[in-house]
Amino acid sequence: MIYIIEDDENIRNLVQVALNGSGYETAAFETAEEALGAFKVKAPQLAIFDLMLPGMDGLEAIRKIRANDAWKKLPVLVLTAKDKEYDKVAGLDGGADDYMTKPFSVLELLARVRSLLRRTKEEEPEQPKLFDCGALHLDLETREVKVNGSEVLLTYKEYELLKLLMTNAGIVTTRELILDRVWGIDFEGESRTLDMHIKTLRQKLKEEGSLIKTVRNVGYIMNGEKA
Numbered sequence: 001m002i003y004i005i006e007d008d009e010n011i012r013n014l015v016q017v018a019l020n021g022s023g024y025e026t027a028a029f030e031t032a033e034e035a036l037g038a039f040k041v042k043a044p045q046l047a048i049f050d051l052m053l054p055g056m057d058g059l060e061a062i063r064k065i066r067a068n069d070a071w072k073k074l075p076v077l078v079l080t081a082k083d084k085e086y087d088k089v090a091g092l093d094g095g096a097d098d099y100m101t102k103p104f105s106v107l108e109l110l111a112r113v114r115s116l117l118r119r120t121k122e123e124e125p126e127q128p129k130l131f132d133c134g135a136l137h138l139d140l141e142t143r144e145v146k147v148n149g150s151e152v153l154l155t156y157k158e159y160e161l162l163k164l165l166m167t168n169a170g171i172v173t174t175r176e177l178i179l180d181r182v183w184g185i186d187f188e189g190e191s192r193t194l195d196m197h198i199k200t201l202r203q204k205l206k207e208e209g210s211l212i213k214t215v216r217n218v219g220y221i222m223n224g225e226k227a
Helices: 009-021 032-041 058-066 085-093 106-123 156-167 175-183 192-204 206-211
Strands: 002-005 026-029 046-049 076-080 098-101 130-133 136-139 144-147 212-215 219-222
Touching: 002 009, 002 032, 009 026, 009 106, 026 032, 032 058, 046 058, 046 106, 058 076, 058 085, 076 085, 076 106, 085 098, 098 106, 130 156, 136 156, 144 206, 156 175, 156 192, 156 219, 175 192, 175 219, 192 206, 192 212, 206 212
Parallel strands: 002 026, 002 046, 046 076, 076 098
Antiparallel strands: 130 136, 136 144, 212 219
8 A cells, every 4th residue: 555645636646547457556645744643443455645735744754753652664655846955965964765846757756656665565574484393394495395304295286285384373264264265266175175185194293283273163273382
């Protein structure tokens, strides 16, 4: 979700149409106060701020965003008619990640948005590749599964099922979610197929198979306690 905070309706609509046309989900606001209210409900992935806004100006709003621990790393792009060097310096020093002046190129705007989102993604902490539960070991990079150091050979579906359960260890995974993630949204078979895969998976994992527990009428959960 990208928030657009711009009091000029024509520019606001132009930016929103351009972003929507590029596949981004957007929400547009005329004032900073409205946008900050929306932040409290759902923070965006990126915010585009005009500086000259009615009421609270864009620079003050950006400072408030940076002062909030939950939002301080949110990428912010300033899009404004203020084109003096000291305005740009003030905007960047005030917490903006990038600065564009009006009139602007839509293609350049889209390029800058992609760059900011890509940079944010690159800064996200790397997700773990190794998972252990009891004597059960899962390596996402090599797709190896071991119990007490001995490799366990699984079918593709069995591996995907185990991966889903282990990466969500301690959380109940519903039958619907498992069928969607492992078999795909077009899977039309009976859920009996899932039960049979759970059964064979437990058998292959031997003593560690009991780590997979059935949550009646809901789904399955994996935790560190054997039955």
